[in-house]
Amino acid sequence: MNDLQTLRAAMTPDEPSQDVIDRSRHRLQNRIRGGRPSGRRSGWLIAGAGLATAAAAAVAIAAMPAAPVDGPAVRTVTGQEVLLAAATAAERSPEGAGTYWHVKVTGADEYEYWIKPDGQSWMRGAKTGGKVMPLRALSATPFSLVAVDLTLEQLRALPTDPGELKAWIAAALERSDARTSAGELTASDREQAGFQSLISLVSTLPATPGVRATALRAIAEYPGVENLGTVPGGQGLRLPTGERLVVDPATGRVNGTSIFVAMDGAVHKVADPAGARIDAEWTDTLPE
Incomplete structure (x- = not known):
């Protein structure tokens, strides 16, 4: 049995008796009748100045109770199990292809950008007045692991062993001039910065399925990852540093976050109490 099958089994209770079903339906009917309740380095430096206190400002993602009102007890699924199941699913997912890598972060504000492997890039957000604007600088290393900038080829060649991936990031940070x-x-x-680099690999970077799965497994190795329960988009997770992610263990996708790394390497904390939705994919369409 793989991680995803284990997770499904843990989250699926035994079939309740007809008596339990009738009583639960009656309670539900009563409730319904009663009403429903700027530069690549400088961008990271500006955000990085507040990294030491950022965990205290991490936003909450509301969790819905997963256990039934009546019926057999359901074993609690750990945050580590959610991440490992997501890693198994990510490893089997198609890589996708397109001309532009497109990332859209939707919360209280909307931030969107497109990057070509050759370094051409465009963005849309509050700074551009909601219009798609080309960025003047052409970067040879357009993808950022916080303080480490990479080409698409370097990103795709990252190690696919959790320990080796963390060691690679640590060594790159040692060499960084950030x-x-x-x-x-x-x-x-x-x-x-190394931990936030792993978050960027599973949320906003065009990593290969193997690298994304490895990053999920690397995050799972940190103690204290907490499963907050079922939320829109998947399972809400609280990370050891206080950040929140919404992970879909069936697809391996990160669909929500309270933190994201922008294309210039700056680390952004999301102020919206519900966090922000993340959509990241290859596309052949560049909006006008």
Whole structure:
């Protein structure tokens, strides 16, 4: 039995008796009658200055109770199990293809960008007045792991072993010339940037299915990942640093987040209490 099958079995209770079904339906009917209740480095530096206190500001994603009112007890599915099931699903998903890598973050504000592998890029958001605007600078390394910039080829060649992937990111951060307002990156800064790099790999970067699955497994290795229950888009997870993700274990997709890494490497905290929806895919369409 694989991770996804284990997760489904854990989340699916035994069939309740007809008496339980009748009583639950009666309660539901009564409730219904009663009413329904700027530069690539500088972008990271500006955001990075507040990384040490960012966990306290992470937003809450409301969780819905998953257990029935009556019936047999349902085993609690851990956050680690959700991530491992999502990794299995991600590994089997198609990679997709297109001219532009398109990312749309929808919350209280909307942020959207398109990137070609050659470095041409466009964005739409509050800074562009809601219009699609080309970015003047042509970057040879248009994809960002927080403080580490990569080509598409380098991104696709990342290790597919969790330990090796974390070691690769750590070594790249050691070589990085990124700095905070207080000076060079401390060990704590690099550790947090490494964790946020894993989040960007599973949410906003065109990683291969194998690399995305590896990043999900690497996140699962951190202690303290908590499953908040069923939410729109999947399972709500609280990460050890306080950030929230919405992960669909059936598809391996991250559909919601309280944190995202923008195309310039800046780390953004989402102010919307419901978090932000993430849509990321290859496309051949560039809006006018």
